[in-house]
Amino acid sequence: MSHASTWIRQLGCFAPLDAEDLKLLELAAGNARLYSTQDSLAKAGDSSDRMFVVLEGLACEYKMLPDGRRQILAYLFAGDMSDPRQLTLPYWDHSLSALWPSRILTLTTENVQRLESRSNILRAFNRYSLTKHAIAREWLVNVGNRTAMERVSHLLCEIHERMQSVGLSADNTFELPLTQSELADTLALSAVHVNRTLMELRRLKLVTFQNRHARIHDHQGLCGAAGFDHSYLRMAMLAGT
Amino acid sequence: MSHASTWIRQLGCFAPLDAEDLKLLELAAGNARLYSTQDSLAKAGDSSDRMFVVLEGLACEYKMLPDGRRQILAYLFAGDMSDPRQLTLPYWDHSLSALWPSRILTLTTENVQRLESRSNILRAFNRYSLTKHAIAREWLVNVGNRTAMERVSHLLCEIHERMQSVGLSADNTFELPLTQSELADTLALSAVHVNRTLMELRRLKLVTFQNRHARIHDHQGLCGAAGFDHSYLRMAMLAGT
DNA sequence: CGTAAAATTGATCTGTCTCAACGTGGGTGG
DNA sequence: CCACCCACGTTGAGACAGATCAATTTTACG
Numbered sequence: 074m075s076h077a078s079t080w081i082r083q084l085g086c087f088a089p090l091d092a093e094d095l096k097l098l099e100l101a102a103g104n105a106r107l108y109s110t111q112d113s114l115a116k117a118g119d120s121s122d123r124m125f126v127v128l129e130g131l132a133c134e135y136k137m138l139p140d141g142r143r144q145i146l147a148y149l150f151a152g153d154m155s156d157p158r159q160l161t162l163p164y165w166d167h168s169l170s171a172l173w174p175s176r177i178l179t180l181t182t183e184n185v186q187r188l189e190s191r192s193n194i195l196r197a198f199n200r201y202s203l204t205k206h207a208i209a210r211e212w213l214v215n216v217g218n219r220t221a222m223e224r225v226s227h228l229l230c231e232i233h234e235r236m237q238s239v240g241l242s243a244d245n246t247f248e249l250p251l252t253q254s255e256l257a258d259t260l261a262l263s264a265v266h267v268n269r270t271l272m273e274l275r276r277l278k279l280v281t282f283q284n285r286h287a288r289i290h291d292h293q294g295l296c297g298a299a300g301f302d303h304s305y306l307r308m309a310m311l312a313g314t
Numbered sequence: 315m316s317h318a319s320t321w322i323r324q325l326g327c328f329a330p331l332d333a334e335d336l337k338l339l340e341l342a343a344g345n346a347r348l349y350s351t352q353d354s355l356a357k358a359g360d361s362s363d364r365m366f367v368v369l370e371g372l373a374c375e376y377k378m379l380p381d382g383r384r385q386i387l388a389y390l391f392a393g394d395m396s397d398p399r400q401l402t403l404p405y406w407d408h409s410l411s412a413l414w415p416s417r418i419l420t421l422t423t424e425n426v427q428r429l430e431s432r433s434n435i436l437r438a439f440n441r442y443s444l445t446k447h448a449i450a451r452e453w454l455v456n457v458g459n460r461t462a463m464e465r466v467s468h469l470l471c472e473i474h475e476r477m478q479s480v481g482l483s484a485d486n487t488f489e490l491p492l493t494q495s496e497l498a499d500t501l502a503l504s505a506v507h508v509n510r511t512l513m514e515l516r517r518l519k520l521v522t523f524q525n526r527h528a529r530i531h532d533h534q535g536l537c538g539a540a541g542f543d544h545s546y547l548r549m550a551m552l553a554g555t
Numbered sequence: 556c557g558t559a560a561a562a563t564t565g566a567t568c569t570g571t572c573t574c575a576a577c578g579t580g581g582g583t584g585g
Numbered sequence: 586c587c588a589c590c591c592a593c594g595t596t597g598a599g600a601c602a603g604a605t606c607a608a609t610t611t612t613a614c615g
Contacts, residue, residue: 118545138460138541139541142459144455144458144459146454146455156444156447158440158443158444161440161441162441162549162550166451167451199399200402203397203399203400203402206397206447206450209447209451210450213385213387213450213453213454213457214377214385214387216457216458216502217385217457218383218384218502219379220602220603221602252561262603263603263604263605264562265563265564265606268561268562268564269563271562272563300379304407305407308403309402309403461571493594494594503572504571504572505594506571506572506573506595509595509596510595510596512594
C-alpha cells in the first residue's frame with residue numbers, strides 16, 4: 074500500500090479509475106514532504122502556483138482577521154487536497170497550514186495538467202471539488218443557524234462520514250488530533266464553550282475523546298442531536314444518494 | 315443593449331471574449347423567463363439538470379433546516395448565475411428562488427456544453443465560479459467572526475463592489491430589494507437586530523436605504539466599520555489585484 | 556521530572572434573541 | 586379614488602446562549 078493510497082481511494086469514490094490513471098497518480102505522489110504541527114503551507118496573498126495533497130495527517134484552510142480572529146474554512150484529512158482550480162488564480166485568498174505532523178504532496182500546474190489530461194482524473198477532481206464546496210455551504214448553515222450542541226454534533230457526524238468513506242474509521246472510532254481551540258475557530262464558538270459542549274456529549278454518552286481519537290457511542294443519537302443529513306456528502310459519489 | 319448585457323459584461327471581467335463568444339452568449343440568452351418574488355427555481359433534492367442565469371432582478375441560493383430556519387448561501391444579482399459544474403451532479407443540495415421580479419435564463423447541459431466549447435467562455439465560467447466560492451468563504455468568516463455591525467457593513471461593501479463591477483452602481487447608490495428578514499437569514503442575525511444595526515448605520519451617516527435602494531454616504535467609513543478588503547472579489551478578474 | 560500547552564471549572568458579563576406591540580406605506584378591490 | 590389591508594419596518598422590555606475572565610488541573614513531551 075503506497076503513501077498515496079488514501080488519496081487515490083478517495084478519488085476512486087468520485088470517478089472510476091483505470092490502471093493508467095492509478096499509475097499516474099502513484100507517480101505524481103512521489104515527492105511528498107513532511108510538515109510539523111502549525112507549519113504553514115501557504116499564506117493569503119502568496120502566489121497560487123501549487124496545490125497540496127494531504128497524504129497523511131491533518132491540515133486546514135483558514136482566514137485571519139487583522140485583530141487575530143481566525144476562521145477555519147475547511148479541514149484537509151488524509152486523502153484531501155486543495156482546490157486544483159485555485160492554480161488558475163494569481164494568489165491565495167486564504168491560508169493553509171498543517172494542524173498535525175503530516176505528509177503532504179505539492180503539485181505544480183504542470184503536474185496537475187498532466188493528471189487532468191486523463192478524463193477520469195479530471196472528473197474525479199471536479200466532483201471532489203464540488204463536494205468540498207457542498208461541505209463549505211453546510212458549514213455556513215452550521216455556524217449561521219445551529220446551536221453549540223448541534224454545531225459540534227454536526228461537525229463530528231460529517232468528519233466521521235468522511236473518514237468512513239476513505240476507510241479511516243473503524244468501530245465508530247477515528248483519529249481526530251484537533252484541540253478544542255481549533256474546534257472553536259471552526260465552529261465560531263469560544264474554546265470554553267466547546268469544552269462544555271464536548272463534556273455534555275460525553276455525559277449524554279454520544280461521543281468520547283481519548284488520545285486524539287473520537288469514538289461515537291451512539292451514532293443515531295449523535296445524528297439526531299445534529300439534525301444531520303448526509304446527502305450533501307454523497308451527492309457527487311459514484312454510489313449516488 | 316440586449317437583455318443579457320449584464321451577464322456578458324460580467325463574464326468579460328473574467329476572461330477576454332471575442333465576437334464569436336459574444337454571439338454564442340447572446341444566442342443562448344434567448345429564452346429567458348420572468349419570475350415573481352418568491353418563485354422557486356429549484357428545491358434541494360430536485361434533479362440538477364439545468365443551470366440558471368439571472369439577467370435582471372435578484373435571486374438567492376439557500377438551505378432550510380427542518381424546523382424552518384433558513385440560511386441564505388448566496389445572492390444572484392443581475393449577471394450572476396448558478397454554478398455550471400452543478401450540472402454534473404444528480405441533484406441540488408440547496409435551493410434557489412427569486413427574491414424579486416426577475417428575468418431568468420435556464421440553460422440545459424447541452425446549452426452549457428456548447429458555450430463551454432469556447433475556451434474563453436469556459437475560462438470565464440471557471441473564474442467566475444472561483445470568485446463565487448471566494449465570496450462563500452468570506453461569508454463564513456463574516457457569520458463566524460464578525461459582530462452584527464461588522465457583518466452588515468461587510469455585506470454592503472461586498473454588494474456595492476459587485477454592483478460596481480457590472481455597472482449597476484452609480485453615485486454610490488444601487489438597487490437592493492432585500493427585506494430586513496432576508497438580510498437576517500443571510501447574516502445569521504434576527505430581523506430585529508438587523509433593523510437596529512441598519513439604523514445605527516444611518517445614524518453614523520454611513521449608509522441609508524430608500525425605495526429599495528442603498529446609498530453609501532461614506533464609503534471609507536463603511537469599509538472601515540466592516541474591516542473590508544476587496545482582494546477576494548478581484549482575485550480572478552482580468553485587471554488583477 | 557519539568558514545563559508548557561491543553562483541558563477543565565466557576566463566576567460574571569453581554570450581544571443578540573425573543574416576544575409583543577405599534578407604525579407605515581404601497582398595492583388592491585370596492 | 587379612496588379605504589382597507591398586509592407585509593414590512595420600528596421600538597421597548599426582558600431573557601438567555603454563549604463570551605469573557607480567571608484560576609486550577611491534567612496531559613503530552615523533551
